[in-house]
Amino acid sequence: MRQLRSVVTAALTLMLLQSALTGCSQDEAKAVPELPERLCWDLFSSKDLLPFLAVGEEADIRSRPFALAEGPDTANCSLDIDGIPQFSANAALREFEDEIDWTTYEKASPTPINVGSRGIVWHNGAVSYFTCVPSNAASTPGQYIELTLHTYDEPGNPEPRKALPALLKQFVAFAQRELNCD
Known part of the structure; x- marks a missing residue:
């Protein structure tokens, strides 16, 4: 016994x-996987992105150089955790201001924000644009830079909507500096 x-x-x-x-x-x-101190063209602090990131084991950061050439062009950066998109930053060069179309975001009930020439934010994204080189005539191209940030949170999470305007302001200042826009 x-x-x-x-x-x-x-x-x-x-x-x-x-x-x-x-x-x-x-x-x-x-926990969120270990990240470099700065992401996406050394623009964003990884600490600033932590509120939108999921826990996981492996982070994958992909980025095209931040250079926008003549004509329609884009630069982008994305962060995935365990193969699932978590954050993206995109810059697009538009030749005409009327090429900037945000109607696809209307379903997300965006709120206007004072960033760039115009901006909006919704539950998991924000977009703004600014004029780098204005068009001289209706048929003459200019340089209009559209900047978009996306997180991949559920609509009920208020954190991205609070944090994205400040990140978008950083993005606008960075793009203006990098592209030599006044």
Whole structure:
């Protein structure tokens, strides 16, 4: 009987220890993967992006150089965690101001924000544009820079809507400086 009690006690101790260790390893997996200090053309601090990022094991950052050539062109940067999109920053060069069309965002109930020439923010994104080189005539192209940020949060999460206007202001200032716009 005494041996049976010792075996049961040892088995219970082993199960409790295994359960505690499993709990620790699960807690470790519940964190955002390690990120570089700055992301997307060294523009955004990874700390500023943490509120929108999911937990996971592996981060993948993809970026095209921030250079917009003549004619329609884009530059983009994206951050995925475990293969799932989490954050993206996109810049697009438009030749005419009327090429900037935000009707697709109307379903998201955007709010106007004072960023660039005009801007809007919605539950998981923000967009703005500014004029780099104005068009001299209706048929003469100019340079209108459209900047978009997306997070991939659920509509009920208020954090992106609060944080995105400040990030978009950073993005506008960066793009104006990098593209030598006044």
